[in-house]
Amino acid sequence: MSDGLKRSSRETASPILKVDALSLSFGGLRALSGVSFEVREGSITALIGPNGAGKTSMFNAISGFYRPNTGRIIFDGEDISRERPPSRAKRGLARTFQNIALFRGMTVLDNIKLGRHAHLKTNVLDALFYRGRAHREEMELRAEVEERIIDFLEIQHIRHASVGALPYGLQKRVELARALAMRPRILMLDEPVAGMNREETEDMARFILDVKEEWGITILMVEHDMGMVMDISDHVVVLNFGQVIAQGRPAEVQNDPAVISAYLGSGDLAERIRKTEAA
Numbered sequence: 001m002s003d004g005l006k007r008s009s010r011e012t013a014s015p016i017l018k019v020d021a022l023s024l025s026f027g028g029l030r031a032l033s034g035v036s037f038e039v040r041e042g043s044i045t046a047l048i049g050p051n052g053a054g055k056t057s058m059f060n061a062i063s064g065f066y067r068p069n070t071g072r073i074i075f076d077g078e079d080i081s082r083e084r085p086p087s088r089a090k091r092g093l094a095r096t097f098q099n100i101a102l103f104r105g106m107t108v109l110d111n112i113k114l115g116r117h118a119h120l121k122t123n124v125l126d127a128l129f130y131r132g133r134a135h136r137e138e139m140e141l142r143a144e145v146e147e148r149i150i151d152f153l154e155i156q157h158i159r160h161a162s163v164g165a166l167p168y169g170l171q172k173r174v175e176l177a178r179a180l181a182m183r184p185r186i187l188m189l190d191e192p193v194a195g196m197n198r199e200e201t202e203d204m205a206r207f208i209l210d211v212k213e214e215w216g217i218t219i220l221m222v223e224h225d226m227g228m229v230m231d232i233s234d235h236v237v238v239l240n241f242g243q244v245i246a247q248g249r250p251a252e253v254q255n256d257p258a259v260i261s262a263y264l265g266s267g268d269l270a271e272r273i274r275k276t277e278a279a
């Protein structure tokens with residue numbers, strides 16, 4: 001398929017996630033104020049903005065950790081605003097965290113297996129009847145998915161290693177593996193390359209692109225590395241002081257005067273992109 005065709009089918013794809021007029025306050029502080037945007041199915045959408053813009057608050061509201069004051073979150077056509085995080089996870093919303101949230105004393109494989117807990121049966125009756133062939137088939141399928149993820153992320157050699165002993169870049173990759181094990185429809189990545197060196201960043205960017213292209217999983221990410229954001233995103237949403245100040249394709253957003261001025265205080269945006277690219 002040509003690039004043009006790919007782009008036009010992406011643009012006509014329906015939104016898998018819609019944030020509609022969402023506001024969120026902490027006491028007197030308004031972290032988000034009437035934020036609306038859409039994430040198209042099969043896209044990589046980046047949420048960017050200077051420090052304190054409201055990106056993490058937005059992520060927490062989407063995954064259900066924060067309850068917004070007003071507004072709605074529509075996932076796959078259904079209003080999930082009142083659902084708790086586990087229900088959202090069951091629907092196929094998976095996320096990683098800014099500070100790695102892995103079980104450091106456990107092996108890579110065991111951490112990945114834990115990613116599946118979102119789909120485990122918890123009801124007692126279910127547990128009693130969920131036996132025999134169906135159970136065996138599910139376990140086999142799970143093992144197959146885990147193996148596919150391990151191969152895909154090139155972490156075969158560390159599968160039995162304790163996570164705490166791994167270098168930072170590999171720990172981030174294991175976190176991605178665990179999120180993939182949930183078989184998500186939309187993967188929310190909170191600063192996936194924060195603290196990584198250039199080589200680790202490039203590896204992670206390639207894996208994220210492959211997750212989209214080969215696995216067909218929609219990505220929503222918060223990221224400060226502007227070079228990486230502009231390289232791999234299809235759509236960029238820019239927040240400042242809890243409001244959307246611009247959105248569009250990377251090239252459009254990069255040249256938007258409102259975006260440039262929002263970033264001036266924290267270093268010129270174009271300069272930051274140049275620096276990350278040159279590093």
Ligand SMILES: Nc1ncnc2c1ncn2[C@@H]1O[C@H](COP(=O)(O)OP(=O)(O)OP(=O)(O)O)[C@@H](O)[C@H]1O
Nearest residue numbers: 026029030031049050051052053054055056057058
């Ligand atoms: N739990 C909280 N309690 C009180 N205020 C909060 C809380 N979380 C965030 N805030 C405030 O809400 C605003 C938005 O913060 P948020 O962490 O969402 O921004 P951000 O864009 O993710 O910033 P950064 O890039 O620094 O991570 C900030 O003013 C912050 O101080």
